[in-house]
Amino acid sequence: MLSQTEENYLKVLYNLISFRGEASVNEISKQLDIKMPTVNSMMKRLSEKGLVLYESYKPLKLTNEGKKIAALIIRKHRLTEMYLVEKMGFGWEKVHEIAEQIEHIQSEAFFAKMDELLGYPKVDPHGSPIPDINGVLRSETYIPLKDFNVGDKVVFMAVLHSSEDLLSYLNTKKLELGMIIAIIATESFEESITIQYDNNKVETLTSKVSSKLLVKLIK
Amino acid sequence: MLSQTEENYLKVLYNLISFRGEASVNEISKQLDIKMPTVNSMMKRLSEKGLVLYESYKPLKLTNEGKKIAALIIRKHRLTEMYLVEKMGFGWEKVHEIAEQIEHIQSEAFFAKMDELLGYPKVDPHGSPIPDINGVLRSETYIPLKDFNVGDKVVFMAVLHSSEDLLSYLNTKKLELGMIIAIIATESFEESITIQYDNNKVETLTSKVSSKLLVKLIK
DNA sequence: GTACAATGTTAGACGATACTAACAAAATGT
DNA sequence: ACATTTTGTTAGTATCGTCTAACATTGTAC
Numbered sequence: 001m002l003s004q005t006e007e008n009y010l011k012v013l014y015n016l017i018s019f020r021g022e023a024s025v026n027e028i029s030k031q032l033d034i035k036m037p038t039v040n041s042m043m044k045r046l047s048e049k050g051l052v053l054y055e056s057y058k059p060l061k062l063t064n065e066g067k068k069i070a071a072l073i074i075r076k077h078r079l080t081e082m083y084l085v086e087k088m089g090f091g092w093e094k095v096h097e098i099a100e101q102i103e104h105i106q107s108e109a110f111f112a113k114m115d116e117l118l119g120y121p122k123v124d125p126h127g128s129p130i131p132d133i134n135g136v137l138r139s140e141t142y143i144p145l146k147d148f149n150v151g152d153k154v155v156f157m158a159v160l161h162s163s164e165d166l167l168s169y170l171n172t173k174k175l176e177l178g179m180i181i182a183i184i185a186t187e188s189f190e191e192s193i194t195i196q197y198d199n200n201k202v203e204t205l206t207s208k209v210s211s212k213l214l215v216k217l218i219k
Numbered sequence: 220m221l222s223q224t225e226e227n228y229l230k231v232l233y234n235l236i237s238f239r240g241e242a243s244v245n246e247i248s249k250q251l252d253i254k255m256p257t258v259n260s261m262m263k264r265l266s267e268k269g270l271v272l273y274e275s276y277k278p279l280k281l282t283n284e285g286k287k288i289a290a291l292i293i294r295k296h297r298l299t300e301m302y303l304v305e306k307m308g309f310g311w312e313k314v315h316e317i318a319e320q321i322e323h324i325q326s327e328a329f330f331a332k333m334d335e336l337l338g339y340p341k342v343d344p345h346g347s348p349i350p351d352i353n354g355v356l357r358s359e360t361y362i363p364l365k366d367f368n369v370g371d372k373v374v375f376m377a378v379l380h381s382s383e384d385l386l387s388y389l390n391t392k393k394l395e396l397g398m399i400i401a402i403i404a405t406e407s408f409e410e411s412i413t414i415q416y417d418n419n420k421v422e423t424l425t426s427k428v429s430s431k432l433l434v435k436l437i438k
Numbered sequence: 439g440t441a442c443a444a445t446g447t448t449a450g451a452c453g454a455t456a457c458t459a460a461c462a463a464a465a466t467g468t
Numbered sequence: 469a470c471a472t473t474t475t476g477t478t479a480g481t482a483t484c485g486t487c488t489a490a491c492a493t494t495g496t497a498c
Contacts, residue, residue, distance in 0.1 A: 005455065026475055038456055040477060045454090057463065057476060087306070088332050101324045107317050113307050224485065245445055257486055259447060264484090276446060276493060440498095447492065454484085462477070468470095 002049075004104045007073050008032065009042050010051060011103075013062060014070030022059035071135035076111050077103040078124035078131075083114045085125040092125040093167030126167070127158025127177050127214065142214035145181070146193060146207050152183045154215035156197075161212060173203055181215065223323045226292050227251065228261050229270060230322075232281060233289030241278035290354035295330050296322040297343035297350075302333045304344040311344040312386030345386070346377025346396050346433065361433035364400070365412060365426050371402045373434035375416075385431060392422050400434065 002010070012031045016023035025043065029036045047054035051066030062070060080099040084090040090098075105111075115121075122138075123129050129139040142157045156179045159166065170176075175197060184202070185194035191207035205213075221229070231250045235242035244262065248255045266273035270285030281289060299318040303309040309317075324330075334340075341357075342348050348358040361376045375398045378385065389395070394416060403421070404413035410426035424432075 003454075024475075025477090034455090035457065036476065037458085037478080042455080084329075088336065090328075090332065094328065098324065098326050098329050101326070102321070105317070105320045107320070109309075109313065110303075110317050113309065117307065222484080243445075244447090253485090254487065255446065256448080256488085261485080441496100442498100443494100443496075445492100445494070447490100449490085450488090452485105452487075454486105455482100456484100457482075458480090460477100460479085463475080465474070466472080468472105 001106070002069070006042070006046065006049075007069075007104055009039070009046065010062070010066060010070040011073050011077075013052065013060060014067065014074065017060075017062060022061070024059060028060075068135035071131040071137055072133075073103055074137075075131040075133070075135070076105070078128055079111055079114050079118070079121070081124045081126070082118050082121050082130070086118055086121075091167075091171065092162075093164045093171065095125065096162070096164065123158070125177075126162040140216070142216050144211045145183075145195070145205070145213040145215050146191070146210035148183050148193075148215070148217070150183050150186055153218045154181050154183070155179070155218060156181055156213060156215055158214040159212060160214055166209065166212060169209070174198060174201065175203070175213075180218065220325070221288070225261070225265065226288075226323055228258070228265065229281070229285060229289040230292050230296075232271065232279060233286065233293065236279075236281060241280070243278060247279075287354035290350040290356055291352075292322055293356075294350040294352070294354070295324070297347055298330055298333050298337070298340070300343045300345070301337055301340050301349070305337060305340075310386075310390065311381075312383045312390065314344065315381070315383065342377070344396075345381040359435070361435050363430045364402075364414075364424070364432040364434050365410070365429035367402050367412075367434070367436070369402050369405055372437045373400050373402070374398070374437060375400055375432060375434055377433040379431040379433055381431075385428065388428070393417060393420065394422070394432075399437065 009028065009032070012028055013023050016027055016031070025036050025039045028034075028043075029039045032039070043052055043054045043060060046052040046066070051063055051069060053061040053063060077099045080102045081092075081095040084095040084098060085092055121130060127142075129137055131137040140157075144160070145154065145156075148154060156175065156177055158177070159170070179197050181195045181197045183193060184196050185204075186192070187194075191210075192204050193207075193210045194202065194204040196202050228247065228251070231247055232242050235246055235250070244255050244258045247253075247262075248258045251258070262271055262273045262279060265271035265285070270282055270288060272280040272282060296318045299321045300311075300314040303314040303317060304311055340349060346361075348356055350356040359376075363379070364373065364375075367373060375394065375396055377396070378389070398416050400414045400416045402412060403415050404423075405411070406413075406423075410429075411423050412426075412429045413421065413423040415421050
């Protein structure tokens with residue numbers, strides 16, 4: 001059984017690897033706000049346990065077992081977020097901190113019950129896919145809104161790296177998952193994008209925002 | 220902020236003190252299955268933090284702050300148990316282990332939401348009172364079923380030290396909180412008690428069981 | 439009231455998880 | 469290609485929470 005600390009390292013490692021293909025001691029250090037030497041020794045420990053592939057000065061990788069364990073932690077996190085939003089009435093911007101703690105609860109039955117009560121959801125409240133009970137993640141790949149052009153119509157599918165601030169901002173704009181968005185202008189110098197959605201609401205978004213809204217094109 | 224470990228010591232100390240009036244290093248050691256020297260040094264640490272009154276070779280006490288903190292942890296535990304039973308459909312014998320972990324979640328909002336969704340319950344699924352948000356516990360005092368006599372009629376109010384085994388046993392007998400119980404026989408040598416309840420079910424209970432069923436007399 | 443048992447305490451060790459300081463390797467800029 | 473910056477590693481230290489061994493005190497039995 002892994003400690004909560006070990007679980008957190010695995011999770012961050014998994015997320016870094018799935019985004020960038022690889023992970024470094026330095027990146028983990030920044031993500032977790034833990035100094036590099038500490039991360040280094042933890043990577044060696046997790047390597048001893050057969051969860052991480054560690055070689056000096058090389059990028060870090062997860063073993064298959066490491067990947068599976070990490071995915072199951074992420075499953076618990078995302079199921080919890082969904083439960084908090086759907087069954088307890090929390091706003092999507094409030095649930096991350098709580099799920100960050102509940103993801104470490106050791107109880108198959110607890111998470112199985114959540115899953116059942118939610119009707120076996122495939123995505124969390126931010127549109128991120130929920131790995132299945134075997135740690136397998138089936139995800140469509142969406143594209144950031146900023147990469148589209150005037151005239152395109154897209155569906156808002158997920159929020160990337162969703163922070164409370166960003167989610168609250170989207171709340172104020174009433175911009176919600178599943179909405180259809182039409183790109184009506186782009187401004188290449190300041191990299192802003194102007195969109196129309198939900199019965200003619202119009203907003204101009206900075207690239208900071210539009211790079212984090214994942215969408216799919218309507219053919 | 221206290222560690223989970225510290226919270227567990229406080230909770231056990233609180234429970235021991237409320238049952239027996241005082242607590243010893245030895246009792247805590249047994250309850251937590253942790254060796255006496257470890258308990259001893261933890262008592263000193265909690266004393267440093269102003270939560271425990273520690274004097275060599277004297278019984279242990281909690282300070283007012285220690286009591287309040289312990290009561291709030293117990294509040295979180297019991298609210299969680301109630302939530303798991305009422306909102307998630309777990310049996311009353313399954314919830315202790317999960318609540319034991321969730322009680323350490325740090326989130327005012329999470330427990331406030333549970334409380335609200337439950338309609339501000341006063342007792343947990345085993346009949347134990349839930350301390351209020353200030354750590355104040357208002358409890359009636361109930362009496363073990365074994366202390367009653369033939370002809371008495373009582374209401375089943377709570378289960379003492381409820382273990383999974385005991386609760387499962389009560390499930391098989393369909394003996395539930397709130398039921399009216401008539402004492403129809405007692406056997407003083409083997410200390411058994413025969414009761415009638417819930418539309419003429421009749422059972423003979425050993426003192427091991429009847430000492431843990433808390434009831435109140437119907438006048 | 440002395441011996442023995444039970445309980446409590448002290449001292450020293452260890453693993454987990456963090457740190458800082460110092461050094462090594464790799465990447466980068468000019 | 470060399471100097472500098474960034475990244476990674478090693479070594480040594482600290483705290484938390486656990487242990488065992490040894491010793492001290494208190495309680496109990498005869």
